[in-house]
Amino acid sequence: MSSSTQFPPLKGDASLLLAYQLHSKRVLLIGGGPVAASRLTHALEADALVTLLCPSSGLCPELLYRLSDPWCKSRITYHDRPWLGTEDLDLDGGADMVLSATDDPGVSKSVCVAARSRRVPVNVADVPEECDFHFGSTIRDGPLQVLVSTGGRGPKVANLIRRRLERALPEKCGMAIDRVGELRRRLRARAPGREEGKKRMHWMVGICEAWELEDLAELEEGDIEVLLRDGWEKGKVLSPKDLGKVGKGKEKVDNGLNWRREGIAGLLGAVVGAAVVGLAVFVRSSR
Amino acid sequence: MSSSTQFPPLKGDASLLLAYQLHSKRVLLIGGGPVAASRLTHALEADALVTLLCPSSGLCPELLYRLSDPWCKSRITYHDRPWLGTEDLDLDGGADMVLSATDDPGVSKSVCVAARSRRVPVNVADVPEECDFHFGSTIRDGPLQVLVSTGGRGPKVANLIRRRLERALPEKCGMAIDRVGELRRRLRARAPGREEGKKRMHWMVGICEAWELEDLAELEEGDIEVLLRDGWEKGKVLSPKDLGKVGKGKEKVDNGLNWRREGIAGLLGAVVGAAVVGLAVFVRSSR
Structure with a gap:
């Protein structure tokens, strides 16, 4: 695309990886299944305020549990009804981010169109073309967070890579x-x-x-x-x-050489070698 | 905050890590220094359309180079003037994301207030409280992207960690x-x-x-x-x-043991040990 000795050429087709700050921002979450529960977890861990939209009959055990927990409950405004339309973006002061996790393609589509009409970032689970951003596989260790993204191309491989990186991270x-x-x-x-x-x-x-x-x-x-x-x-x-x-x-870093280990192996080898020859000589001379 | 045997407790104070999709979205970039150039690179690699706002006297060599490159130029709409106010958010069809990278705290503040009044995500370089998201230290290998974030707490340590992870990633x-x-x-x-x-x-x-x-x-x-x-x-x-x-x-994965290496060390040791004893016996018997 472009080249220069001084400035690196650009490689397109990437995502822009971001650490989004949601402290006291409002996230509108539509849906009640396990995916919605996972989205809720992410939003609450980022200190967001959450508006949850789902008929109570559709709430999965994890969401019911979160809604019964005092701390979570204090951050969630729950509406026991389905998505009705664009005006739902104004609920509870208005959404800064919209996450849809329903099985209903009609609802997904409607949520996406509404959010985009206002340029509010939106993610519709399992519908890449209705997503302004993707989630990836993540690691967290206190203030450290790592995101492994394949741009939505391979969630399973992302998990493999995340596990590999997890093993490489120093403990603390x-x-x-x-x-x-x-x-x-x-x-x-x-x-x-x-x-x-x-x-x-x-x-x-x-x-x-x-x-x-x-x-x-x-x-x-x-x-x-x-x-x-x-x-x-x-x-x-x-x-x-x-x-x-x-x-x-x-x-630990010096590219994996382990001199002590090899030293011990060498020493052991020397003893064995010496013993074998010694024994051979002994057997020979005592014949 | 919450606890259950079934569902993991939540740990707040996190960022929400995202792979943002900017394909054919518009990014408004204000500034002309090296930080602005780095932001431009990120936006272009994510296939964004960029509106660049900066008096030409303030453009650094990298930005001048990018503006002269045909491919980059085709994605950048350049305005040779400073930020004027909220109405600049409507330039070239309207901004989906705003990145400010100027040294002028007054401009930074004004950009941030304008973007937030419309709920357009904004990042103001070096002013954490004016950022809806942070950039972190990144790795890219084609479709794989990794973000290391300390939530803005330690960019240098993030680089250290990124380098460590880079070494742990399989080559391909x-x-x-x-x-x-x-x-x-x-x-x-x-x-x-x-x-x-x-x-x-x-x-x-x-x-x-x-x-x-x-x-x-x-x-x-x-x-x-x-x-x-x-x-x-x-x-x-x-x-x-x-x-x-x-x-x-x-x-390669089995936690770093390298049997071949140790085997060779052991074998060498055995040869050396055998030679030493053999030599000793030889010297003794030839006396």
Whole structure:
């Protein structure tokens, strides 16, 4: 499409991956089955306010359970009736996002047309062409979230890939994010000036390059103090070693070689080899 | 927040991760620096139509380059002027998404207020509270896209994690998605009935469980034919072994043990051990 030595060529046909913020936004959810329940979960975890539209006869056990839970209930406005038309977009102050999860193609179509007429982002389960966005396979570890998307092309393969990535994630990634956040906060408190912004950013990048995730996750209050006092103040980026730490991360990363394992195997081999030859000589000489 | 043995408790404070579809949607982009250039790249790769608003004096080299490229140019409507106000949301047919990347806090604020008054999703670079969504650190391999998000809490750590995940991804993940897509298409052509939908889904899940990503990536036309003819038709899920394949994936996955490596180390050790004892005996007996 375009090429330059300086700027990378563009590859079209992608989705735009986003971390949508729904805090105190309103999501209109139409439907009552397991897919609707899964959508509700996603919306509530993102701190959305939810308007749920479904005749009570169509509510699945999970939705009934969520509606009986005090915390969930406080975030859900439930209407015991089906979708009636465009004016439902105005319910409870108006929808910022619309999720349809019904089996009725007529309802799906009507919901999609209504939402698009107002440019409100809409997802209709199982109907790609009626979706302004897709959900994918996700991982969550506290503040860390990972989305694996195949642009709706292969949900099962997305799950396979998600599982592979899950195994590769260090155990305490979420914790690492929290600790780095704390370091940044403390740095800002120590050097708050706007003119120091670039220097702060540079130093934080340096830390993230010198430390592996496993080590960042173990940053304690005292370590942060040392990093700032003996590092930042002296224009230095201290490493885990400088802080007398083993540096767990690095070892694990070096592309999977495991010298200790191979060393033991070699040693065992040597002993066996020696024993065999020794035995042969012994047997021979004692004949 | 809520708990049940049957349904998982909810953990709030998350983002809603989405794969947004921008094909032939219009993105309004305000700004001309490197951040604006990066936003433009994302929008164009997602096949969006872009309205770019920036005085020509403020265009960075990358934007100038993109505007000179025929393919990009055909997707960008460029207005050589600054943001004027809410009515700019109607430019070129109206914006479905607004991205602001200027250094001017007044402009940022005005763009955000305007977009929110119409419920058009907006992102203002570097101002979290003026963002309806965040970008994160991403990986792309053809149809595969991965987003690493810290909810705006730590872009540098997100990059660290992204690099770690990148190393863990099998080389041909995108290819695996394509091949599975092809298998699904061929299966649908062979058993198109709606009543067979569940059976088809079941079988595809079985394939994705029996095959590793590395093996799926190598699925050739002939293999697909065999999978369908000797597998699907007989109600069976064939494995890579059934097709006379080595099954590369499985070997690689088994949690990093590398028997061949250790075997060679052991063998070498045995030879060395044998040689040492042999030499000792030889030296002793020739004295």
